[in-house]
Every structure is written in C-alpha cells, then in structure tokens.
Amino acid sequence: IGQVAFMDIRNEMMALAPLVAKEKGYDTRDYREVLRLLKKEQIHGDALMATYQDVMAEIDRIIAREKLATLPNEPARVRMATAAETAQQPAAHLDTPRLVGNTGEYPEFIVPLIEQNKDGSWPDSDYAYRAMMWSLSAHEARPGHEMQFTTMLRGGVSTARALFAFNSANVEGWALYAESIMKPHMPLDGQLASLQYRLLRAARIWLDPAINLGLVTPAEAKRVLMEEVVEDDLNAQTEIDRYTFRSPAQATAYYYGYTQLQALRAETELQLKDQFDAAAFHDFILNQGLLPPEVLKKAVHDDFVAPRLKKAAG
Numbered sequence: 674i675g676q677v678a679f680m681d682i683r684n685e686m687m688a689l690a691p692l693v694a695k696e697k698g699y700d701t702r703d704y705r706e707v708l709r710l711l712k713k714e715q716i717h718g719d720a721l722m723a724t725y726q727d728v729m730a731e732i733d734r735i736i737a738r739e740k741l742a743t744l745p746n747e748p749a750r751v752r753m754a755t756a757a758e759t760a761q762q763p764a765a766h767l768d769t770p771r772l773v774g775n776t777g778e779y780p781e782f783i784v785p786l787i788e789q790n791k792d793g794s795w796p797d798s799d800y801a802y803r804a805m806m807w808s809l810s811a812h813e814a815r816p817g818h819e820m821q822f823t824t825m826l827r828g829g830v831s832t833a834r835a836l837f838a839f840n841s842a843n844v845e846g847w848a849l850y851a852e853s854i855m856k857p858h859m860p861l862d863g864q865l866a867s868l869q870y871r872l873l874r875a876a877r878i879w880l881d882p883a884i885n886l887g888l889v890t891p892a893e894a895k896r897v898l899m900e901e902v903v904e905d906d907l908n909a910q911t912e913i914d915r916y917t918f919r920s921p922a923q924a925t926a927y928y929y930g931y932t933q934l935q936a937l938r939a940e941t942e943l944q945l946k947d948q949f950d951a952a953a954f955h956d957f958i959l960n961q962g963l964l965p966p967e968v969l970k971k972a973v974h975d976d977f978v979a980p981r982l983k984k985a986a987g
Contacts, residue, residue: 675878675928682872683901686865693861708869708903711804711862717787717795725751725784728806729814735858742816742955745823749814751782759786763911765800765809767818772825772835780822782813799905807863808870811855816955817848824959831962838963841923846930846966847958849874850938853931854951873902873912874931877924881916891917933966934958937973944978948985953977 683704690704699710716724729749736742754762763785770778787798799805811817821844825835849871856867876897883889891913898909915924942949957977961969 674932675875675925678875678878678928679872682868682875686868686872689861689865689868693865696861704865705900705903707865711866712797712799712802712905714803715795715797715801716803717789717801721787721801722751722753722784724803725782725806725810728803729782729810732807732810732815732855735855736816739858740952741854742820742952742959744815745820745827747779749782749819749823750779751784751810751814754783754786756786756788758783764908765813767813767822769818769822770826772822772830773832775826779826780819782810782819797905799908804860804862804866805870807855807859808852808867811852811867812848812870815851816854817851818844820851821847821959821963825962828960828962834962834964838965838968840963840965841926842930842933843963843965843969844930845927846934849927849931850934853935854955869903873898873904874924874928876902877912877916878928880912881922881925884913884916885921930966933970937966937970941973941978945981948981 686704690707691702693699693711694701694707697707697710699707701707701710729751733744733748736744762783765782765784768781768783770780784800785798787796787801789795795801800809813819852867852870856864859867880889880894880897884891884894894916895909895913898904898912899906902909904912912924938954941954954973954977957973958969961972964972
C-alpha cells in the first residue's frame with residue numbers, strides 16, 4: 674500500500690509542479706526542482722514566527738469560511754524550541770499538555786530551533802519557507818493536533834482514553850487527514866508542499882519496515898528521502914534515526930491512520946448522501962477524543978450516521 678500510494682502521490686506532484694513553476698516564474702517543470710526553488714524562499718529571524726502566525730490565522734479563516742469544523746475561541750499557539758528541546762526532539766511537533774489533572778496548560782506548536790551562523794547568515798531549513806508552513810501548521814495546529822487536544826481539554830476526556838487510547842494511528846491519522854481537508858484551500862505552492870508531506874508519510878510505510886527487515890540499507894532509504902521526497906540532509910537523517918533507533922515502526926502509523934479516516938469519511942458520505950455535513954462530522958470525531966480506528970468507526974456508525982438516517986426516515 675505504501676509503494677502504490679507513493680507512486681500515486683508523486684504523479685499528482687508531477688501534474689501540479691508545472692502550475693507552481695508558471696505562477697512563480699521558475700524555468701522547470703520537475704517537481705523536485707520546483708520544491709528546491711520554493712525552499713530557497715527562506716524566512717528567518719523575527720519574521721519566521723510572524724509568518725507562521727499569519728499562515729495559522731489564515732487557516733483559521735479558511736476553516737470558518739469553508740465550514741470545516743468548529744474553531745476553539747482562542748488562537749493556536751506557536752513558538753520556536755530552545756536548544757535543549759531541539760536536541761531532544763529535532764522535528765516540529767505539538768507540546769501536548771497533560772489530559773488528566775490539567776491546571777490550565779494548553780498545547781503549543783513547537784518549531785525546531787534555527788540558529789544564525791557566526792558570520793550572520795542563516796542556514797537553509799525545511800522549516801523556514803512559507804509554502805511548507807500551510808501543511809505543517811494544519812498538521813500540528815489546526816485543524817490537526819492542537820484542535821484535537823484543545824477540544825479534549827475543553828470538553829473533558831476520560832482517564833481510560835487519556836491513558837490507554839493515545840496511539841499514533843488515531844492521533845497522527847487525524848493530523849494527516851487534517852492536512853488533506855485543508856489542501857484544496859491552500860495556494861498552489863502550499864498544495865505542492867502538502868503533497869510532498871503526504872509523499873513522505875507514504876514512503877515511511879515501506880522504508881521503515883524495509884530497513885528493519887534488512888531489505889533496504891539506511892543509506893539507500895536516505896537517498897530516496899533526499900532525491901525523491903526532496904527532504905534536506907538534516908530531516909532525511911532524522912527520519913533514518915527515527916526508523917532505526919528513535920522509534921522503529923511508529924512512523925508507519927501516520928498513513929495507516931489517514932487511510933482509515935478517509936475510508937470512514939467515504940463510507941459516511943455514501944450513507945448520508947446530501948445529509949452529510951463536513952463540520953458536524955469533524956466535530957463529532959474531535960469530540961470523541963482519542964479512539965482507535967475500529968472503535969471510532971463504530972461510534973460514527975452508531976451515534977452519528979444512525980440517528981441521522983432515522984431522522985430522515987421519519
């Protein structure tokens with residue numbers, strides 16, 4: 674499934690890249706070169722966090738305008754990590770508050786530290802160009818992880834769900850799904866970067882187990898990540914570290930959880946037809962808190978679909 678998805682997503686990128694190139698004035702049609710050129714549009718210093726905040730505010734406006742979900746009352750929070758936090762977790766992530774015994778802590782979207790060089794220049798970073806910020810913010814902030822955890826904090830969550838239902842398939846599956854529902858409303862360069870993120874998640878499905886089964890060397894997997902997925906050296910190495918010793922097999926959960934939610938969305942739409950309401954569907958899922966895919970599917974069928982079909986029948 675991962676290799677087929679990889680090829681399908683790459684085909685989408687091949688079709689979209691010439692449109693981005695035309696809009697940007699790039700003299701290339703190759704998705705790899707277009708992505709590399711987009712990454713040259715680096716933003717650093719105080720402007721970096723300000724740009725993230727601008728993108729996140731625009732995403733909130735899109736969510737409200739397109740009726741994708743009910744927004745929390747307060748804006749999502751984003752900040753740059755400290756050096757110590759970056760050493761511990763070198764990838765962008767959500768700093769999740771405790772769900773049991775919370776005393777007012779809120780989730781925070783954390784961007785890895787980008788430090789200025791000694792000569793005053795800035796290193797190129799995959800976390801410092803605007804096109805990427807759309808999908809990363811949708812994943813880590815809204816309507817992804819931050820909305821997940823803010824909804825749970827506002828509505829309450831049982832101890833059982835907080836302690837035992839937190840796994841990568843249901844948490845990361847929602848965040849990748851969140852990227853997908855935002856993608857149609859992103860600018861073209863944001864859509865291409867979003868597909869690149871999805872390509873990475875599909876690559877994980879087969880590269881992670883292939884490394885651990887001895888079918889692919891870490892060096893070959895890194896080559897695929899850098900040449901085909903267009904990851905920079907730092908992020909590609911972070912991926913390899915993740916597969917080999919930081920968290921083997923965890924990265925495969927993203928795309929698995931995503932496919933389960935997409936299948937559930939399709940099934941729900943087919944059952945409800947013109948009664949389907951995207952915002953109501955997404956709010957229902959968020960209000961469930963953390964549930965494994967099969968349990969969530971049963972909840973949607975029993976408590977979301979069935980009552981609406983019964984009401985329509987009579």
